[in-house]
Amino acid sequence: MDVEIFTHRNCTECNLLLDFLEQRGLLGKVKLIDTELYPFLAFERGVISTPSIFVNGKLIYAGKVDFQELETILSGGQVVRKVNREELVEKLMEGIVDSFAATAWLYVNRDFESFMAQRDFVLAVTGLALSENPEEEYQYLRNVVIKEGENLLQEWEPRILRNISSNFVREIYWLYGNKVGKERLFSIYTPEIFAHWLMVRGGSVGRVGLRIHPISDTKVMLRITKAYSYTVENYDQLWERVEREQRAIKSRDLARHLVL
Known part of the structure; x- marks a missing residue:
């Protein structure tokens, strides 16, 4: 295996x-x-x-x-999951908001039809990869989310905004190492720069998968400005959480190396 x-x-x-x-x-x-x-x-x-x-x-x-x-x-055992259709949409959305790439791409582009083409990811996060009849359930799920996509994004928006803002702050932590004052940071990262960052970070490597929306696209910029404002308003709390998280990771990594 x-x-x-x-x-x-x-x-x-x-x-x-x-x-x-x-x-x-x-x-x-x-x-x-x-x-x-x-x-x-x-x-x-x-x-x-x-x-x-x-x-x-x-x-x-x-x-x-x-x-x-x-x-x-x-250990060589077999795992087969039973499918409950009532849980599939929630499992998919949980998987999406757990992935920054998926979250950022969907939040900016609002395109569930293209996203559902990531079939292997969808099967994995919903548990369908371990089910007996994944194709039938996948098609059912695909039809539901394409129809209800905009409603789902609105319903899950609080989790989506937390994901986007947390990942932005996490990357600032990696980039600077120390906390940057809010006023200085957001004078560097204006809404336009933040918009570019979010579009580029949304599931792209190089230009593969990249969709750049013009700043003049008011609908897209309205959404991105909402994420930007959320990040500014919650910056201090987000920084504290990210700092604790990253210190815990470093401590765990050090302990693992000492054991090895």
Whole structure:
């Protein structure tokens, strides 16, 4: 059995997964691929959320991982999930708001039809990848979200805004290392610069997948300005949370290296 796990060093879920696998003595059964070092390989495989786990070339998990299920799979057992159609839309949206690439792209472009073409990701985050009849359920889900897409984006907007703003602050943390004063930061990152950042970060590598909307597109800019305002208003709280998160990751990583 060939099990590949695409990770990122600053991904909390990835670090929790690695801790679990190490504690269970299962690290030797998987191949770890760092998306920071091999971005084009990740892009080629359709990875838009970490951790992403492939079993014999098939994407099984994206973002959230059921650790007990994975342990069963790595131990040679079989996992088959029962499908509840009433839960599929919520599972999909949970998977989307757990992925910054998916969140940013959908928030800016409002195009569920194109997004649902990421079939492997959809199957993984909804659990359909481990179901007996994924194709029928996928088509059902696709029809629902294409029809209800705008309503879903409005319903999930609070989670979407938190995702976008948290990831912006997280990247500022990585870029500067120390907290930048709010006034200085947002004099550098004007709404127009923030808009460019959000469009570029929305699921693109280079120009692949990139959609640039003109600043004169008032509908798009209205949405982006809302995300920008949310980020400005919550900057201090977001910074504190990101700082705690990143320190915890560094401490866990150091402890893992000391054990090894």
